[in-house]
Amino acid sequence: MKKLYGSKIALLGLVFLFNTGLLFxxxxxxxxxxxxxxxxxxxxxxxxxxxxxxxxxxxxxxxxxxxxxxxxxxxxxxxxxxxxxxxxxxxxxxxxxxxxxxVLNLSEFVVNNQRDLSKTMTLINKIDLELRPTRSSQDVLRMIPGLFTAQHAGGGKAEQIFLRGFDIDHGTDIRVTVDGMPVNMVSHAHGQGYADLHFLIPELIDNVDFNKGPYYTQQGDFTTAGYANFNTRNALARSSIKLETGRFDTYRAVGLIDLLGKNADSRQNAYFGSDLTFTNGPFDSPQNFNRINLMGKYHGLIGSDQVLTVSLSTFTSRWEASGQIPDRAVRSGLINRFGAIDDNEGGNTSRTNANIQLLKTLENGDLLRNQFYYVKNKFQLFSNFTFFLEDPVNGDEIRQYEDRDIFGYNLSYTAERKLGSMSLRSEAGLNIRYDKTKGTELSRTLKRNTLLSFLALGDIDELNAALYVDEILKVSERFTINAGLRFDQFSFGYVNLLDSLYDHPVVSANTVSPKLNFYYNASPSVQIYLKSGIGFHSNDARVVIPQNGTEILPKAYGVDFGAFVKPFPNLFLNVAAWFLDLDQEFVYVGDAAVVEPSGKTRRYGLDLSARYQATKWLFVDLDLNYTRPRSREGLEGENYIPLAPTFTSIGGLTTKFAKGLNGSIRYRHVSDRPANENNTVTALGYTLLDGGLTYTARKAEFGLSFENILNVDWNEAQFDTESRLFNEPNSVSELHYTPGTPFFAKLSATFFF
CATH class of the missing domain: 2.60.40.1120 (Carboxypeptidase-like, regulatory domain)
Structure with missing residues (x-):
C-alpha cells in the first residue's frame, strides 16, 4: 500500500512539474x-x-x-x-x-537569421533594386550577379542569357517564374526553355528571389545554372504617371493607379498598371517596335489567417529587326554596323495571364498554399541567319510560329515543429503543368508573306507533374541542415501534321532530384554554407519522340562552397567556389528543325559579390565572376564551349536620399570568349559605362539616364555562323553579330498623386 501511495505521489509530482513548465x-x-x-x-x-x-x-x-x-x-x-x-x-x-x-541602410541587413537560409540572396536583390536604375524587366534579370543578357532581334524577342559558363540561349538552363507562374516555354518554336519577360512592367517588380545552382527542392525543370522568381508588388504606396523620351524616337508612358485609395481597408490593396513603349532603335532600318502591357492585381488579408491574391495581365508586341550581320560585310563597306543584309526580320508576340493564390494559416500554425494559373501565349518570328546559303534565289528567311495554352496548379504545405532542442521546418508540395500548342511551325518564307515550304509543323502536348519534400533541421543556433527530394514525371506527345497518316506517339519519363545543403553560423556576421544537389532540364518533345525516350532529362550535378560575411555593419560580402557537371543531352535546333547532341560538360568557378555603404547616402557594389567551361568529351584545345562566358563583372557608385538629387555611375564588363569549339573565332568582350541622375520632390520625380556613355562600338549578340551573301560564290564561316546600343540618353518625368 505504501508503495502504491508513493507511486501516486511521484506521478503527481511529475504532472506538477510538467504543468509548471507549460505554465512558464x-x-x-x-x-x-x-x-x-x-x-x-x-x-x-x-x-x-x-x-x-x-x-x-x-x-x-x-x-x-x-x-x-x-x-x-x-x-x-x-x-x-x-x-x-x-x-x-x-x-x-x-x-x-x-x-x-x-532610405536604405545596410546595417539592418541580417546575415544568418532567415527562416529559409536559401533566401539570403533575395535580400541582396532587394538592395540592388533600391539602388540600380532599371529600364526593363530584362535589366532586373541582369541583377543576378554574373548574369548577362543580349538582344539580337529588335527588342521583341526574349534575350539571350549567359550565366555560370552557360550560353543559356533564351532560358534552357535557368528557371524563370513570375509570381509562381512559369515563364520558360517547353518545346517552344524558337528553342527549349524560351523565357520572354517582356510582359512584366519593371516598375511593378518588388523583388527577385534568385539563386544559382541545382540545390533547391521547390525548383524543378530548367534549374541547372539557377532560378529567378520575379515577385510583383502587392500594393502601391501612391499612384503615378511616368513619361519618357529618348534618342532613336524612343517614347514610353507608364500609369500605376491605386484602385482602393487611402480610405480603404488597409488590409486590402488593388491596383492597375499600364506600359506603352515605342522605339525605332539605332538601326538604319527603323524597328517600329511597339509594346503595350496591362496588369491588374488584388491582394488582401481575409480575416486573420488567409491572404488572397488575384492578378490578370496581358501584353502584345510587334517589331522589325535588322538581325545579325557578318563581320566581312562591315569590313568591306557593304553595310555599316547598324545596317542589314535582310531587314525583313521581326515578328509579333502576345501573352495573357490569370493567376490566383490563396495562403492560409491553420490553427496549429501550419501554412497551406494553393495556386491556379492559366497562360495564353502566341509567337511569330521571322529570321535569316545564313542569308543565301540554302536558297541562292529566294534567300534563307524562316518563320517560327506557335499558339500555346498553359494550365497549372501548385500546392504546398509547410509545418514547423520542435524536436527537443532542435526545430524542423517541413514543406511538401505538388506541381502540375500542362502545355498544349497548336500548329507549332518552322517554314521557309519569302518577304514574310510568301510560304515556300514547311520544315516542321505539328501539335505538341506536354505534362509535367511533380512531388517534393523539403526539410530544414535547425540543429542549433549555429548549425542547420537542409535536405530535399523531388520527383518529376513527364509525358510528351507530338502530332506531325506533315505526315499523311495521323499518328500521336506519347513518350513518358521521370527523374529524381535529391538535395543536401549545410549552413553554419560561425558568428552573428558570418555564415558558411555547403550546397549540393542534382537538377535537370527537359528536352524538346520533338527530340524526345525520335529518341524513344532516352536521355531526355539530362541531369546536372552541382556543389557550392561559400560564405556570407559582414566584417563591418555597412559591408556585405558573398564569396563562393562552385562545380557543375551536365549530362549528355540532345538539343532540338528550332532554327533548322534538326537534332544535335551537345555532349557532357563541366564548369567550375569563383563568384564574389560586395555591397558597401560608404556613408549614409553613398553606396558601392561590385560583382566578379570567373568560370572555366569545358566539354568533357572533346580533345584538349577542341573542348571549348561556344560563347560560354569566362569572366564577367559589374559594379557602380550610387547616391540615395529620400528626396533631392540622386545619381549613379555603373560599368559592366564581359571578357573575350571562344565562339567555337577550337577557339579559332573569338566573341569579343566589352566594357560599358552607364549612368543616371534623378531629382525627387514630394509630388514629382525627374530623371536623365545614359547608356554607353563613352559611345564604344561593341557587339551585343555574337555567333560563329556559316553564311553566303547574294554576290558570293562560296559560303564563309565567321563571326556574325548584332551591334550593341551606341550612346543613348533618355529623359523621364514621374508625377505622384
Missing part, C-alpha cells in the same frame, strides 16, 4: 506590415537581444517565438528599406508591428 513557457506572436500600404512584410527579422534568438516573418507577415521563460521581452524588428523598431512584447498580447519605409 510563453510564446510571442504577431504580424509585421508596411505602415504606408498595409501589405504584409515577408522576411522581416524579429530578434530578442537579451536571449540572442529570433525568427523572421512568413508569407502572411506573421511570426512566433515559442517556449520563452518569462512574459516581457524587448524586441528589435528590422527589414531592409524600413525603419528599425524596438518594442516591449508581452507574451499575452499579439503584436501588430507597422514598419515605416525609409
Amino acid at each position: 513557457a510563453h510564446d510571442i506572436i504577431g504580424r509585421v506590415t508596411n505602415a504606408q500600404t498595409g501589405e504584409v512584410i515577408t522576411g522581416a527579422t524579429i530578434f530578442i537581444p537579451s536571449l540572442q534568438i529570433g525568427t523572421t516573418t512568413n508569407e502572411l507577415g506573421a511570426f512566433k517565438i515559442k517556449d520563452l521563460d518569462g512574459e516581457m521581452f524587448a524586441l528589435t524588428i528590422s527589414f531592409v528599406g524600413f525603419v528599425t523598431q524596438n518594442v516591449q512584447a508581452n507574451t499575452s498580447v499579439p503584436l501588430d508591428i507597422r514598419l515605416e519605409p525609409t
